[in-house]
Amino acid sequence: MMTRISELDLIQLQSQLKGVGLYLKTGPFSYRIRSSVPAIAEGLHLLYGDSAFYPQMDFVDFDIRLDAPSRLRRYFRPKLDFYFDHQTPFKPLPLTQAYAFLEWGMNWCISVHMNQYLKLHAAVLEKNGRALVMPAAPGSGKSTLCAALMLRGWRLLSDEHALISLDDNKLIPVCRPISLKNRSIKVISQFDSSAVFGPLCEDTHKGNVVHMKPDEQSVALDHQPVTPGWLVFPKYIPGADTRLTERIKETAFLKAGDQSFNYSLLGAEGFEVMSRLIEACDCYNFSYSNLDEAVETFDKLSETAA
Amino acid sequence: MLLHIPQTFSLILKSYGNETLLYHPASGDTLLLSPSAVPVITRLQEGPLEKERLIEHVAEVLNYEVDESFLAHMEEVLSGLVKRDIVAAE
Numbered sequence A: 001m002m003t004r005i006s007e008l009d010l011i012q013l014q015s016q017l018k019g020v021g022l023y024l025k026t027g028p029f030s031y032r033i034r035s036s037v038p039a040i041a042e043g044l045h046l047l048y049g050d051s052a053f054y055p056q057m058d059f060v061d062f063d064i065r066l067d068a069p070s071r072l073r074r075y076f077r078p079k080l081d082f083y084f085d086h087q088t089p090f091k092p093l094p095l096t097q098a099y100a101f102l103e104w105g106m107n108w109c110i111s112v113h114m115n116q117y118l119k120l121h122a123a124v125l126e127k128n129g130r131a132l133v134m135p136a137a138p139g140s141g142k143s144t145l146c147a148a149l150m151l152r153g154w155r156l157l158s159d160e161h162a163l164i165s166l167d168d169n170k171l172i173p174v175c176r177p178i179s180l181k182n183r184s185i186k187v188i189s190q191f192d193s194s195a196v197f198g199p200l201c202e203d204t205h206k207g208n209v210v211h212m213k214p215d216e217q218s219v220a221l222d223h224q225p226v227t228p229g230w231l232v233f234p235k236y237i238p239g240a241d242t243r244l245t246e247r248i249k250e251t252a253f254l255k256a257g258d259q260s261f262n263y264s265l266l267g268a269e270g271f272e273v274m275s276r277l278i279e280a281c282d283c284y285n286f287s288y289s290n291l292d293e294a295v296e297t298f299d300k301l302s303e304t305a306a
Numbered sequence B: 001m002l003l004h005i006p007q008t009f010s011l012i013l014k015s016y017g018n019e020t021l022l023y024h025p026a027s028g029d030t031l032l033l034s035p036s037a038v039p040v041i042t043r044l045q046e047g048p049l050e051k052e053r054l055i056e057h058v059a060e061v062l063n064y065e066v067d068e069s070f071l072a073h074m075e076e077v078l079s080g081l082v083k084r085d086i087v088a089a090e
Helices: A010-018 A038-047 A095-112 A142-151 A183-191 A216-220 A249-258 A268-280 A291-302 B037-046 B051-062 B068-083
Strands: A022-026 A029-035 A062-067 A079-084 A117-127 A130-135 A155-158 A161-165 A178-181 A201-204 A207-212 A227-236 A243-246 A282-288 B002-004 B012-015 B020-024 B029-033
Touching: A010 A022, A010 A029, A010 A038, A029 A038, A029 A095, A038 A095, A038 A207, A062 A095, A079 A095, A095 A117, A095 A161, A095 A201, A095 A207, A117 A142, A117 A268, A117 A291, A130 A142, A130 A291, A142 A155, A142 A178, A142 A183, A142 A227, A142 A291, A155 A161, A155 A216, A178 A183, A183 A207, A227 A249, A227 A268, A249 A268, A249 B020, A249 B029, A268 B012, A282 A291, B002 B051, B012 B037, B020 B037, B029 B037, B037 B051, B037 B068, B051 B068
Parallel strands: A029 A062, A130 A227, A227 A282
Antiparallel strands: A022 A029, A062 A079, A117 A130, A117 A155, A117 A161, A178 A207, A201 A207, A243 A282, B012 B020, B020 B029
């Protein structure tokens, strides 16, 4: 019988994080996380509560630690370092941004490694057996839309990474919390009061940031790949009408390539995988300002799943 | 002037019915080809051809008349392809 992280009490989790570390599996990746920072323990306990607790793993993909760079930095203008395999790839950040730093670091681990997939900066959700892939630049309203769709019953595969299998072109889930920034935080909390948020990190380089818990079903299905169905480029425009318009596949290809972490690195194989993804998807541009209408539009779109 | 595609790599073309994408293995670039570049590539994939004959071939495929403006346009297309090392000139 699987033990969930939420079944540990917070003191147990803190002790695990301070000691051997918390072993966490999200999609195909495994992390060992160590930290003595209380906000990290609180965030993990709340947001990864439905994930399995592993007392030990024989192998982890990413070994990470977040702690003060020196004893002085624990007390004077406290800051944190992110250690990845004993290296510090980033400058230290204030302790108040601890939880966001963890999530950003976890994203970075996937973004710069793991080239056995074609990786796009995109939200991915599933309904009726087909994946909705939404590549977008920061500030496009991707995560807000992703959160709203998940709260209305779409299965979350990822808010950040579309991982496309090089073998069969399926979307590989890596179900982790959704990152919301600034105004989106209020928008989503008003959109659905059942949304669960982790620690608020204020005044980061992205503004105020919180992470939202993925729903239980999405976490439970985190090992099941999905066939691609729709490739949609979302854009939040204040006051705009809800509009889903078809996009020609050739330019969709190039725009998706722009949002890829490793398209160029994969060379001809990247081109072939992207070609198959585009072939398998109906491609659209989507502009919106009203979340209810946006969800309705995507619900209708999901009915076209073959 | 004889134009050809260098044999050291094979270009990959992809079209979904509207326009054509080209993957250039030597540079790793993906390009959206102009309509008049497509018959240039597909013809040169069959073998080298003199520039004048190639231009006539493109005009025939696209149903254009070979006049001054078409010649100027093709000069631009061909020099763009040569500049990107997609087509070589001897």
